[in-house]
Amino acid sequence: MKETAFLFKNEQEARQFYLYLLAANFKGQIRLDENFVWLSNFLFVKRTSLVDLIFPFILEAYVPKISQRILRDTYYFDDDEIEQIVPFVVSLSTAPKMLHSELNDSLYEKLVHFIYGQDNVSKINMEYMYNELFLREDDWLEIVGFGIEEWQDELHFQDRMEQLRSFIDGQEPYYKHVTVYYKNEALLFDDHGKLIQDQLITSATTPFQEIMDQTKVIGKLLAIAPERVDVYASNDRIHEIYSVMNIFQERVCLYPINQFPYVQEMKNIFK
Numbered sequence: 001m002k003e004t005a006f007l008f009k010n011e012q013e014a015r016q017f018y019l020y021l022l023a024a025n026f027k028g029q030i031r032l033d034e035n036f037v038w039l040s041n042f043l044f045v046k047r048t049s050l051v052d053l054i055f056p057f058i059l060e061a062y063v064p065k066i067s068q069r070i071l072r073d074t075y076y077f078d079d080d081e082i083e084q085i086v087p088f089v090v091s092l093s094t095a096p097k098m099l100h101s102e103l104n105d106s107l108y109e110k111l112v113h114f115i116y117g118q119d120n121v122s123k124i125n126m127e128y129m130y131n132e133l134f135l136r137e138d139d140w141l142e143i144v145g146f147g148i149e150e151w152q153d154e155l156h157f158q159d160r161m162e163q164l165r166s167f168i169d170g171q172e173p174y175y176k177h178v179t180v181y182y183k184n185e186a187l188l189f190d191d192h193g194k195l196i197q198d199q200l201i202t203s204a205t206t207p208f209q210e211i212m213d214q215t216k217v218i219g220k221l222l223a224i225a226p227e228r229v230d231v232y233a234s235n236d237r238i239h240e241i242y243s244v245m246n247i248f249q250e251r252v253c254l255y256p257i258n259q260f261p262y263v264q265e266m267k268n269i270f271k
Helices: 011-023 049-073 079-093 107-115 126-135 139-169 198-202 209-214 216-224 235-251 263-269
Strands: 003-007 029-033 036-040 123-125 177-182 186-189 228-233 252-256
Touching: 003 126, 011 029, 011 036, 011 049, 049 079, 049 107, 049 126, 049 139, 079 139, 107 126, 123 126, 139 216, 139 235, 177 216, 177 235, 186 216, 216 235, 228 235, 235 252
Parallel strands: 003 123, 177 228, 228 252
Antiparallel strands: 003 036, 029 036, 177 186
């Protein structure tokens, strides 16, 4: 392809795309001329290379633009809330088919259809693209709605984490130092390498019974409220360990499972 021109609504948007291309290390010549950006002396190795080049810019510039419009004009969020919600919409917009069966094409697929549905791909009107893929697409109202739900779930999660942190900060530790061995299941040891029995843990009181039921290692640690938690965990337990670190924060030290210090004590338990 010898030369392609991108026509933007104004010089500001053209400059934004120009700077994006510079940062993307585009292998060719780039020229900014008022509200045009010209690409020349480049070679695309596959049919979708042009789409692959501009798709990250679409996510960076146009998804936030339509999201902000809908959040402000339809849902009446304020600027601070909009700033928080937009990243969730951007994330969801890449795979809307996972959200609802009626959302058939992803944004990437729609961009492919748009670009190669043009009579002349050497000149692309980006304002027309925005109108076709965003303003005239009803899907965005639904996608933004899903983004709002994701944001609300995150707020609820963070509020719950704060409640849990406040709880352990106000508790006297049942054991000051706990070591967690987490492979198939979580085993808790005191600072002498002695297994902490479940009946001792369940005798401690915690107002978060649903946490005890859903995530046993977190429930046990909440009941004990230790000042220090050394965690030796396998890689497939990363999700649970992330939650432990989120709640207990600086109290947690994470180590490779093969460095677990109480190997002999554990062997004696399972003789």
